[in-house]
Amino acid sequence: MEQCPLCNGFVEQTIQCSNCHTIMEDRGKLTDYFDDYSAYMDIDIMKLYDGEINSLENHECLHVLYCHSCQHEETKSFHEQ
Numbered sequence: 001m002e003q004c005p006l007c008n009g010f011v012e013q014t015i016q017c018s019n020c021h022t023i024m025e026d027r028g029k030l031t032d033y034f035d036d037y038s039a040y041m042d043i044d045i046m047k048l049y050d051g052e053i054n055s056l057e058n059h060e061c062l063h064v065l066y067c068h069s070c071q072h073e074e075t076k077s078f079h080e081q
Helices: 043-049
Strands: 025-029 060-066 073-079
Touching: none
Parallel strands: none
Antiparallel strands: 025 060, 060 073
16 A cells, blocks of 8 residues: 655655745645545545545645645645655
8 A cells, every 4th residue: 555755754845836936835635625424535536636636546645735835835745656
């Protein structure tokens, strides 16, 4: 079973903001923001609703990234290992 290296703390990623090039904060999985209980749902089932068609098959975890400098927010996929 593959696991997201960011969710599990295996690695730390430094992502630069595409607007102002400062370091962005990882705010966790995109699917955790869907509703009050989505963070407690099965991860593979939630991947069917994350907006990325092949995230389950490609073993990708979508994370929300936020820039404190310019308030830019974006979603980036990370390959599970």
